[in-house]
Amino acid sequence: NAGVMQNPRHLVRRRGQEARLRCSPMKGHSHVYWYRQLPEEGLKFMVYLQKENIIDESGMPKERFSAEFPKEGPSILRIQQVVRGDSAAYFCASSPRDRGIDEQFFGPGTRLTVL
Amino acid sequence: GQSLEQPSEVTAVEGAIVQINCTYQTSGFYGLSWYQQHDGGAPTFLSYNALDGLEETGRFSSFLSRSDSYGYLLLQELQMKDSASYFCAVPSSGGYNKLIFGAGTRLAVHP
Numbered sequence: 001n002a003g004v005m006q007n008p009r010h011l012v013r014r015r016g017q018e019a020r021l022r023c024s025p026m027k028g029h030s031h032v033y034w035y036r037q038l039p040e041e042g043l044k045f046m047v048y049l050q051k052e053n054i055i056d057e058s059g060m061p062k063e064r065f066s067a068e069f070p071k072e073g074p075s076i077l078r079i080q081q082v083v084r085g086d087s088a089a090y091f092c093a094s095s096p097r098d099r100g101i102d103e104q105f106f107g108p109g110t111r112l113t114v115l
Numbered sequence: 116g117q118s119l120e121q122p123s124e125v126t127a128v129e130g131a132i133v134q135i136n137c138t139y140q141t142s143g144f145y146g147l148s149w150y151q152q153h154d155g156g157a158p159t160f161l162s163y164n165a166l167d168g169l170e171e172t173g174r175f176s177s178f179l180s181r182s183d184s185y186g187y188l189l190l191q192e193l194q195m196k197d198s199a200s201y202f203c204a205v206p207s208s209g210g211y212n213k214l215i216f217g218a219g220t221r222l223a224v225h226p
Contacts, residue, residue, distance in 0.1 A: 033212060042202050042216035043158065056213060091157060095212050104212050106157040 002027070004094050004107035005074075012113045019079040019086070021110045025094030032075045033104070034060075034067060037089045046090075049075060082114045117141045119203050119217035126223045127193050135188045135220045137203035145206040147179050147186045148214070153199045161188070161201075190222070198224045 005024040013019050025032050030051050035043035045059040049069035060067065064082075069075040079086055089111050095104040119139045127133040139147065146165035150158040164170055164179035164186060176189040190197055200219040207213040 031212065033214075035214075035216075040219075042218045043214070045207070045213050045215065048213050093212075104160065104214070106159070108157045 004029075004092060004105050006090075006092055006107035006110050008110060009108060010111050010113070012115060013082045014115050015083055016081050019082050019112055019114075021077040021079075021090050021112070022074040023077070023092035023094075023107055024074040025092075026096075026105055029094035029096050029105075031095045031097065032069050033093045033095075034075075034077050035091045035093065037091060037109075039088075043091060046077070079112075082112070084114045087112055087114045117205060117208065117215045119205065119215065121201075121203055121217040121220045123218065124221045124223070126225065128225050129193055129195060131193050132189065132191050133193060133222065135190075135201050135203075135222070137186050137188075137217055139184050139186075139203070139205055139217075141184075141205055141208065141215075143208045144181060144184075147177075148204050149177055149188045150202045150204060150216075151199050152202065152219070158202065193224045195224050195226070198222055 004026055007022050032049045034046040036046055037043045047060045047067045048056040052071050064080045066078045089109045091106050091109045093104050093106045121137045148163040149161040151161050152158045162177040164177050167181055169178045174191045179186040200221050202216045202219045204214040204216045
C-alpha cells in the first residue's frame with residue numbers, strides 16, 4: 001500500500017507565477033489536510049478537505065490560495081501570483097476518517113521556492 | 116485559542132536519555148501526539164496520549180498529565196539517527212484531525 005504521494009517534490013517559481021501542488025492520499029483515505037512549514041517552524045494547518053468538499057479552510061489565506069479534492073484524482077493546492085513569502089514546505093496528510101490521530105499519515109512534502 | 120510550548124533545542128550524547136517537554140493551552144482537549152521530522156523529511160507519527168500516564172513504545176515513551184496541561188517525550192538509548200526535530204501536536208478544538216503543532220524541538224545527538 002503506497003503512502004501519501006506528493007509532487008513535485010521541489011518547485012521553483014518566479015514572483016507572479018502560479019504554483020500547483022498535488023497530493024494523492026493513501027488508498028482508502030478520503031480525508032486530506034494541507035499544512036505549511038516555514039524554516040525552523042512547526043507545521044501550520046491550512047485546509048481540510050474530503051472528496052469534493054472543503055470542510056475547513058480557516059488556515060488558508062483568503063487571496064491567491066485555493067484547494068480542491070475532486071471525486072477523481074489528487075488533491076490540488078493552488079497558489080496564484082506567488083510571492084517570496086510563499087516559499088515554504090507544503091505537506092499534505094491523509095486519514096481514513098476525521099478522527100484517530102494515529103491514523104494520519106504525511107506525504108514527503110513539496111518544497112516551494114519563489115525567486 | 117490553542118498554543119503549545121516546547122524547548123527549541125536539546126543536545127545529548129549517544130546512549131543517554133533525553134526528555135522533551137510540551138505544555139499546551141487548548142479550549143478543548145482531545146489528546147497529545149508527537150511527531151519526528153528529519154531534515155528535509157516528512158513528519159512521522161510517534162505516539163499519542165489521550166489519558167494520563169506513560170505510553171511506552173520501544174525506546175520512545177510519551178507521558179501526559181491533563182491536570183497540568185503537560186506532556187513529554189522520553190527517548191532512551193539515544194542513537195545518532197535520533198537527531199531530528201520533534202513536534203508535539205494537539206487536535207483542534209473541533210476534535211478532528213486538524214492538528215495544531217508546537218514550534219518543534221531540535222535534538223542533536225553527539226558521539
